[in-house]
Amino acid sequence: MLRATLAFAYYKLKTRPEYFLSGFFLVVLSFLVLTPLVEIIRDALTYQSYDLAYRPEAVEGAFTTFHLERVFTGRLSKALFVKPMVNSLLVGVGVTVLGVVIGSILAFLLVRTDIAFRPFFGALAVVPYMMPSWVMALAWLVLFKNDRIGGAEGMLTYFFDIQPPDWISYGLVPIVICLALHYYAFAFLLMSGALMTVDSELEEAGAVAGMARWQRMVRITMPLLLPALGSAVVLTFIRSLGTFGTPALLGLPVRFFTLSTQIFNSLNARNSGDGFVLALVLVVMAAAFIYANTRILGVRKSFVTLTGKGFRQRPIALGVWRWPLTALVGLFIASSIFLPMILLLWESLVFTPGDYSFSNMTTYFWIGSGGDIDLASGEEGVLTNDRFLSALWNSIRLGVLAAGVNGLLGLLVGYAIVRTRGTTISKSLESISFAPYIFPSIALGAIYIGMFSTSYGPIPALYGTFFLLVMITVVKNLPFTSRTGIAAMHQIDKSLEEAARAQGIGWMKRMSKIIVPLSTSGIMAGMMLTFITAMRELSLIILLVTPSTQVLAGLIFGYNDQDQTQHAAAATLILVLIVIAVNILVRRSFGAASLMGLRQT
């Protein structure tokens, strides 16, 4: 009997590879996603070697609440936890409110009104999201840097001889503004998607029922938009909690710490335990926020008003406000896209920092040969600079590898989930592939440092290897690629594969001849998205890069830290150009919707 059961199980696994795949990925992903979490919880609750400096009597590995006490109740708690926590919340709330308001208004104007240049503005409105989030911060410094810290001052000082006060140059206000100008894209994409699916007829039905215009807005349109709004709020809040670049560039000089920069600081100061506790705080906050949102909105899925048949949407006439509003949107887009680019280009051409006159312009920082130790530490211009070129190569390599692995993973995980639909294993796999979503980037980086800095079981120490960068990028992007994979699999009717089975065609051949060719476009779009994310990502990998694995974003951060602002500006421009070029390529090949992988979250 047992033998028969085993034999049957064996045959079943052999004839149903989807079960094997599901099980396999469940194990691998649990290891990549859950074990690290368990590990840092353990590290946070035991003495580490570096703690012996504070507690000479402690035994390494023994249970302790030492880190918890230090962070939550100790003398340092205010500086380590309370202030960064308050700052993080202020940044998170500020960015969410400002970003969602900007994004929603923009979405409404561009989708539902007769504002001029709609398609043009619509295409441009998502560009800030394609750029790294900290580009705005670099541009902000070019404009508003004051004499508070060393180095030259910004344009405002040069042209108008004004010293901007600290609260304009650094800290909460500029961080919120810069991040909001980046993250409004979430609200914009989600809300315009939702607005596009609200049938004017639904509103007209309300009008027929005798509702006034504002009543229709409040009673019909708003409730239909609520799920999208909820997703936008969650997405913006979690992303701004986990972001590192902007708070680092604009906060660290005035010792304005958020949780993310404090984690960076603690790990750099070799107080990893503190960093782990703080990373856990971030994870718990993100998870609680998602949970609260799900509870408040009920279901996570948005209301489906999309019936598949076409419907009319009559644009709302703006009347006399049409042109003033058009001008306003134009101004906003110009200042959030073109102005930063121009500022960075200008900065990269300045010879003596702080002098923005035409006579002071140079191409030295682009193509200069370096060697002058007084000039940017003797560093060559970016295009002739080995350090830059190797970072650029690493970035591209990281992007391509992560995209490739993610594409394959998305396909197989999507296949496994969809084909085993309805079973526990399918549900578990879907949840676990979504789990990295709740880890803020910087926290995931901290978790991976904790786990892979020494050898772990059969796995050697991965810290300092390029492989680790690829791995974390793959894991962080998994929620998006697995969703793309699931969506792609849903497009392929089950009977197409069953027909092949009946024809005697084996699994490998079914995959290569039928499943893969039919899901190419969806998978490719997911891969491109991963590539772009990998290229511009700083928060995720800042803790993990070493000089030999340095990537572009990390190099730029380093340049800025060394006050080599021209190098930082030039390198940023190149990075932005690559990312935008790839974006345009994707849109050309797969349509704009493919970039909205986030619409499904």
Added chain:
Amino acid sequence: MEDIRLTGVRKTYGKEVAVENMDLLVEPGDFLTILGPSGCGKTTTLRLIAGLEEPDRGEIHLADRLVFSREQGVLVPPENRNLGLIFQSYALWPHMTVKRNITLGLEHARLSREHIERKLQQALKKVQLEELRDRYPSELSGGQQQRVAVARLIAMEPTILLMDEPLSNLDAMLRVDMRGELRRLHKDLEATTVYVTHDQVEALTLSDTVVVMDKAVVQQQASPYDIYHRPASLFVAEFVGNPRINRLDGTVRGGNGETRVDFGDYSVPVEADLDVRNGSVVATLRPEAIQLSKTEKEGWLKVRIDAVQPTGSETVIKTSSDRLKLTVLQPGFFQMATNDPLWLHFERESLNFFDCETGKNLAA
């Protein structure tokens, strides 16, 4: 030619039972149709035979080969069952030409290129699609797509043919043509065929044997003639036939040396040993088995006309008496005024009697 044998097969999805304790024998070379309303388990049965789903228990044999048994640890995947499968959606691979759709399954069989080409030619010729071999499925009409699916089957020369509502996506005219083609396919391949449908006309016209299923259970397995004339249960009687069969509630009365079933306004003599419960019985009567007269006849049931629905070749007449409602089917095109009187007559032989509680045919 192979037979298909299911013994004690049960399949559940969670708490829902899709197929309950099924014993089914499909004779070699038989064309068997599984007929039933949606959700009755007919498609699941087909998928179990194909190997696309595994039963919870029971055994499945194709010919003398055991292809499924949990107890004995046997599971032969669909790839190795030598099946031909036709889906409602045709399941043509949209990114391949007609030619590739047909040859993909042949390639693995280590056949020479000439052999494959010959099989392709034969299959295309059979469905008369030789000129369309380089088209993509999206460039074909629904009927042509269906024929490609058939050609794909022919090339594989399966010994068992499974079809899951293959005609339901076609329009009415094409459906009639394709019915003939599928029947011919069955004959050419000499393949034992299981055909799943909810369309009773397809079931009656195509099959050698019909299996009627309801609520995961086989209600009756019989020839189309017997399914129609000797339904095993009330469900089968009412599910098969259009217009719907007449259902009459009757009481058995004895006396004067004969037993009669009394329907209120009308009674019929029956054999004395009719095994009835508490004297009550349900009878069914096909609409075309009722005789009709426009003039009064002695002993006939007087009714009035409620509605007349001519379909061209025949006319459906809805009538009622004080106690009975009867639908009558007459060949020809009739025009009659509603509320006019009419006289009806039917014989004992046209009636089937069922137990009023279990719904089982009393003659069975």
